[in-house]
Amino acid sequence: MDSKKKYTEIRDQFTNYLVEKKLRRTEERYAILDCIFQITGHFDMCMLHQRLEELGFHVSRATVYNTLDVLEDCGLILRHQFMTQAVQYELRFLAETHAHLVCSKCGTVRELKEGELKDRIRALKMGRFSPEYHALYVYGMCGKCKKRNLRK
Ligand SMILES: [Zn+2]
Ligand SMILES: [Zn+2]
Structure with a gap:
């Protein structure tokens, strides 16, 4: 799917959600979504706030926080909590296409792209369970830490 089409789809989903929940469709909220899509x-949160500033959108941190919550509830973004790092976010449709390789020693997170990941997960037999989305985390030791460990 081309990104323009995907973006329209995401924007529509957001609009429907805001209407349904009777939340205000503010310019700021859409500017934040635009920014995230890019x-x-x-x-x-800090990186997003900085980006918005660079684009000339002066929104308060509270608004950014609030919008991230709304986007998460609406199912457009996923929240990742990787060990010691600050909470990270990612567009859900993107997160579903890779595995997150998390080093339990240094906390580095690497994304392993796997074009068929989504289809493979959907192909799992889940009985009566209806899957909505997924996020894959694989914990272990990264190459650097492994090397450092061997040297000891
Ligand atoms: Zn990711
Ligand atoms: Zn490591």
Whole structure:
């Protein structure tokens, strides 16, 4: 799917959610969504706030927080909590296409792209369970830590 089409779909989903929940459809909320759509990886609250400032959108941190909550409830973004790092967010449709390799020693997170991940997970037999979305975390030791460990 091309990104323009995907973006329209995401925006519509957001609008429907706001209407349904009787939340205000403010310019700020859409500006935040626009900004997130352009970040194609993980981001945290500070990074997002900074980006918005750079784009000339002066929104309060409270508004950014609030909008992230709304986007999470609406199912557009996922919240990751990787060990010691600040909470990270990611567009859900993107998060579903890779595994997160988390080093339990240094906390580094690497994304392993796997084009068929989504289809493979959907192909699992889950009985009466109806899956909505998924996030995959694989914990272990990264190459650097492994090397450092061997040297000891
Ligand atoms: Zn990710
Ligand atoms: Zn490591």
